Amino acid sequence: MQTDTLQTKPEPQPTDTPNPISDEAAPQQQTEPVDAAPLPTASAGKAVVESKTEETGQHMIFKSVADRFKTYMGDKSLTIMTALFSKEVSKFIHQEPAVVISDGKSRVRIVVDLPASNATSPNFAMDNATVLxxxxxxxxxxxxxxxxxxxxxxxxxxxxxxxxxDSFEFPLTVAPPLGNALKPDQTGWNALMKEAASSQKLLYDFNNDGVxxxxxxxxxxxxxxARK
Structure with a gap:
């Protein structure tokens, strides 16, 4: 005898469905703030240089009275040639007397009026003379x-x-004595000029240079x- 078998349909098993989690509830991962690297600037890596200006002075050499004789090409009368001594050598330096004879005894006094900017501590030295x-x-x-x-x-x-x-070179007006070689007057000047025009033996060589x-x-x- 065939019997009917009752087949039962299994009930569906409940499945675990994950509940959605809202964004608000989701834990947020915290990160440490990162310091930004400094941006390069135009002055980065450049050393600061201080500018320094150096003072530059002047070196002044005054023309001597003897130099005037060297370049003079005019009439050589006693009066005109004597006038070559009249112009001052410097505006702020002068000697007393105006002409000094180098006899080993005669003294010369030199007066120097320096500008206020460099008059505090000047240094003085002399060539061919002794400072007293x-x-x-x-x-x-x-x-x-x-x-x-x-x-x-x-x-x-x-x-x-x-x-x-600043530095300066001031030439003194100085000359050796004539001695008995020639009188320093008009007659002596005429004799000196006569010798200069002749080719005879040299008689008046006051600085002993042979000419x-x-x-x-x-x-x-x-x-x-100087004798006046």
Whole structure:
């Protein structure tokens, strides 16, 4: 006998369905703030350089009276040639007396009026002369007074000055004595000019260089003025 078998349909098993989690409830991962790297600037990597300006001074060499004789090409009368001594060598340096004879005894006084900017601590030195004293004028703090004796038979001597960044060379008007070789007057000048125009033996060589030139004429006229 065939029997009917009742087949039962299995009930569906419940399945676990995950509940959706809202974004608000989801845990957020926290991160540490990162420092941003500094942006390069135009001045980065450049050293700061301080500008420094150096003072530049002047070196002044004054033209001597003897130099005027060297370049003079005009009439050589006693009066005109003597006038070559009249113009001052410097505006702020002068000597007393105006002409000094280098006999080993005669002294010369040099007055220096420096600009206020470099008159505080100047240095003085001399060529072909001995410095006896250097004094600052008590009434004028820009004025310095130097006393010296030229070397025997010198026909040139120089005062060297260093004042701040500036320096100066001042030539003294100095000449050796004529002695008994020639009188420093008009007659003596005529004899000197006569020798200069002749080719005979040299009689009047006042600086002992073996020639008759402008130096001998300068020395003669310096003695001519110094005796007055």
């Amino acid at each position: 004293s250097v004094k600052k004028d008590g009434k004028d703090n820009r004025r310095w007074i130097i006393e010296a004796i030229p070397e025997v038979h010198a026909w040139k001597a120089t005062l060297n000055i260093i004042a701040g960044v 008759h030139d402008y130096i001998d004429e300068f020395i003669f006229l310096a003695n001519h003025l």
